[in-house]
Amino acid sequence: MTFKRVAAASVAALMVGSPVMADLVFPSLSYRTGPFAAGGIPYADGFADYFTMLNERDGGIGGVAVSVPECETAYNTEKGVECYESTKGMGALAYNPLSTGITYQLIPKATADDIPLYTPGYGRTSAANGNVFSHVFNFPANYWNGASAAINHVLELNGGDLKGKKIVLLHFNGAYGKEPIPTLTKLGEKHGYDLTTIPIDYPGQEQKAQWLQIRREKPDYVLFWGWGVMNQVAIQEAANIRYPMDQFIGVWWSGAEHDVKPAGDKATGYKAMTFHGVGSDYPVFGDLQKYVVDAGKAAGDGSNVGTVIYNRGVYAAMMLAEAAKKAQEIHGVADITSAQMRDGLEQLEITNARMAELGMEGFGPEFKVSCANHGGPGAIAIQQWDAAAGKWSLISDFGASDMEVIQPLIDADSAAYAAENNIEPQCN
């Protein structure tokens, strides 16, 4: 009998998991395994390392230590739900699941639990409408900004005229890859290009059919919404059919070092969008090296510092840290709750002066979040790969996107969501 009781108790203990005692909790729903791990690992490292640096250098945020409990999702929505449920009891302040599928899952749940979701550069695009999505923030840029920025870049290359041009959208056949389709369709009506969408099914290690179609159709430009192992395969296939690399433009999730390196020299000229700076020539990376990597406290092996996706993890963590600071300021308490964190995100203001203080001058744009606008400025630059130098370089400024086309789409999509779920507008 006693054995049974002990067994039952230990099983119960195993199933609930053990809580982490800390004050500011930012769970990292990471994926270090599976076909998307190539991007998941550096992102999770950057995210964790930035908070570690704050703990080591500044003693946390506003004097309160930060903890980043990790939970492995493998990019799988069911595991994502399990991770969300198992970490939310720790006092989670915000979630950044790095998966559009999991984000869709969590939008209603987190809103009901009063925990904000921060999905920079991914997730549900129409969540930029803060009026409907009170707890979701996707600044500084979203997929529709990205789609428009890519078209703007192409417009620039063609002297502002795209009539009769053929553009192919090669995309992951899932929530993430389908996001840009409405915008690209609308922009096609406006600019007169011809859009073809070619889906790649999970996990995308085999893309011969897709590239055969591209070879047949001879599009003028290929836009690419891929993630994980499908990026490397697509770039390799493009090289194999000798598709001109400078006409092949990836979204920011398809433009990391590990995506282009396998194709070697042939990848030179490949372009990708980005909403933040590239490289490690920012003072913050010196601090990361000094306080985290050299101190042996890095989440990974430290080799990713300064790579594209790592930087994005750092950028996301920085935003959350700034929002937490803002929340502490607004509410006058150091130990904030998730509801207060939401207020902090909503009133966040990033200025160039602040970026300079953080050692990230010029890393990202200046902007101000408001109740109605959770989407930020949507400023996007184009980066290009140089295989010989082994690095990305920005070839354009952070340019605005065509909000004339995007805003009505955002309004329509969020209105549909509001109607389906009986949501009252939160801002007056």
Added chain:
Amino acid sequence: MFYREAGDFKTSYRDDNQTFPIRLDRAGYWIALFVAFCVIPFFVNDYWVNSIFAPFFIYAIAALGLNILTGYAGQVSLGTGGFMAVGAYACYKLMVAFPDVSIVFHVLIAGGITAAVGVAFGLPSLRIKGFYLAVATLAAQFFLVWLFNKVAWFYNYSASGQINAPERSVLGVVVTGPNTEAWAKYMICLVFLVVLAWVARNLTRGMTGRKWMGIRDMDIAAEIIGVNPLMAKMSAFAVSSFFVGVAGALFFAVYLGAAEAGESFGITKSFLVLFMIIIGGLGSIFGSFAGAAFMVLMPVILKNLLVGTLGWPTEIAAELEFIIVGGLIVIFLILEPHGLAQLWRLTKEKLRLWPFPH
């Protein structure tokens, strides 16, 4: 000594044929039901429901469904994920089109629609068997997922192809959407599971089930003694798909709340449910439960043990999970090819004789 039928006299055929002929079993069954219905709902929280009970109950329904088709009627199917998708998308379209109708009817109608689709894809089973049928159902899997990705009408033209479950209630209690109470989510899944398991048990021990088993064991012999293979096979496909459709509808509407065809209902889902019934035991109701419990609980327990208790890095734990679960599956199948159900059956046999082994 503890577990035996001595002194447990039956005076009617009805008593003799009951599902749990041994008094201790019967008591255990009623106690389990009592605990499930009257004790657990008062203690569950979001974590237990969303990570353990809801997936366990829903996968158990799916496993029951596949077990009827594969375990009882002997028709191999790799289309479970696709059929779950049919249930999920049917349920979504119904929920959006008829918001005032109770979700229970939506789930049942979604099951009915899946049954019709299942019968259509089951037609090849009249001509082909075994591996060939597996390939035909595999085609169903790929076709259905492709269909739900391709035709925007199924996801109401949403930008990302995701479907989201709106808030719906049963008798005034919200059971879908984010504001669902943990106990409500638990109860709706439990009620469906208990009712469907009861139906499955009674179907399989009656004439329908005997026809299925006849077809499974030797179809020509069954035909000679008067079993109509068309009716037997089609009814197996219909009933099985109904169960799987209900599981898919609950999976989307109650458990996940949002789904997309490729990610939630891919081929991996078909394999997962197939593994459940193989590990649990083909042709056994208990096996469906045991297999679902094993495949749902094992990863969660291992994760909490390795990451939560031992504090290992998440990626090592995740990789080890695969190794351990995979290893356990192999070990179980080597030790007992007929699954956990057979293991349980043998234990009971031993217990009945204990302490006199002969």
